[in-house]
Amino acid sequence: MRTEVAIIGAGPAGLMLSLLLRREGISSVVLESRSRAYVEQRVRAGLLEHWARELLIEIGAGERLQREGMVHDGIKLSSDGRLHHIDFRQLVGRIVTIYDQKEVVKDLIALSLSQGGEILFEAEATGLEGIESDRPVVHFQHGGEARTITCDFVAGCDGFHGIARPSIPDGVLTVYDRGYPFGWLGILSESPPPADELIYAYHERGFALFSMRSPTLSRLYLQCAPDEDAERWSDSQVFDELEARLGGSCALARGKVLQKSVTPMRSVVVEPMQHGRLFLAGDSAHIQPPTGAKGMNLAFADVVYLSRALTAHYRQNRDDALAGYSRTCLDRVWKAQRFSWFMTQLLHRFPDETAFDRRRQQADIGYVAGSVAAATALAENYSGLPLA
Known part of the structure; x- marks a missing residue:
């Protein structure tokens, strides 16, 4: 040919x-x-x-x-049981889908x-x-x-x-090459997502992400060990942990788990x-x-x-x-x-982190949520930098 x-x-x-x-x-x-x-x-x-x-x-x-x-105007950050909206459309005039x-x-x-x-x-x-x-x-x-x-x-x-x-x-x-001391335990669930946009959650037990595939299918993730055995987690344990890391910032519906896997970070x-x-x-x-x-x-x-x-x-x-x-x-x-x-260091727990590190992360999230300049930088990068 x-x-x-x-x-x-x-x-x-x-x-x-x-x-x-x-x-x-x-x-x-x-x-x-x-x-x-x-x-x-x-x-x-x-x-x-x-x-x-x-x-x-x-x-x-x-x-x-x-x-x-599914068009999203932004994302939500969850910390200390509160949701902070980062509005891409308002900040930079862009969306994600x-x-x-x-x-x-x-x-x-x-x-x-x-x-x-x-x-x-x-x-x-x-x-x-x-x-x-x-x-x-x-x-x-x-x-x-x-x-x-x-x-x-x-x-x-x-x-x-x-x-x-x-x-x-x-x-x-x-x-x-850089490895990370954690992975993501992910499930696909027959349940409506907890919010109309992605939720990135910081919690003392670890990071969680609440995403979706459709209005009736949720894609949900938990920070875990990179070599975690997904089958060690029952469906109810996964949802219990997701609820804990959501910290009461909104309600989480439970549904039939269709997929379950672990993705190492690299x-x-x-x-x-x-x-x-x-x-x-x-x-x-x-x-x-x-x-x-x-x-x-x-x-x-x-x-x-x-x-x-x-x-x-x-x-x-x-x-x-x-x-x-x-x-x-x-x-x-x-x-x-x-x-x-x-985004990774902002939201994940690291094995060697100290109480100082945790307080700094909380301050970082508070700064992003409360500063127009910081939120704009996040929105600009997340929604996509212009092509050269």
Whole structure:
């Protein structure tokens, strides 16, 4: 096979990149190791920043989003049994939207296929060669056969455990890695959420997040040990702990628990995000704690920058944007890491913290809740910094 851009991975990053390139008349082929059914049911959090929502609408993938997405004007902080509203719309004129990532993926796949896009499902990329040349080759298995794609560029949108990043020679990348001494025990419950917006709760027993998938489905999280056994918690124990950490700031409905799992917390950034004709995007280049709700949004930002750079290459014979791709992305990535760390340290209990640390955290929350300047900074970062 021959194409201009070979894209590894049919997650939000790879699918969005393919659509953005198609708008510019640039050909691409997307390789996805899993089946379409698997990809469209893969459970991930789904919060869209203001600009990401507008992008989906602009490219024609926003019909269901506008009908079914849950628009939020802000978030609520819970501390000492009180709720503090951070109003994004009032502070910065922006919103966020709850819309499950698998629904985003469904919409992007449907749009791509309707436009004649080429997505090969159950096509596992097995190796890259020639990424330092002007004709890289992607090897993959599809339909029981070994096949290849020759291309001009490769976009590695295949996640943290994909083959793209390990294909870069040793010594090229610097990996910045930070683990956290806790994880999140998460449940999906058949119950209405306790509020019309997300609640981020600070409590002496640990952090809790009260989110939603729909008006009748709640996604609820508890801070726990990173190696916690989810099955050790009965459904009633989970709800008891959620109620305790909510601190009486509002009522919590109980319902049938449909899913239960533990997610460890981790931050990773690789620099640079490119080598030769291989460009990394999304989780293949960076992971951040979900406290800041940045994962899918950063992936979209990466491929917007990459699509602009590839358009300049093909349409204007300019390669300065390609050369600067990593620098442009990393400026945003590190700001997102900073904000994710800010939200994480603001709300979580750390094993070695002292009474002084707890009082400082309470003062931090009080400052954010009571200061227009501090609340504006939170709103600006949470709802999405403007694209460069």
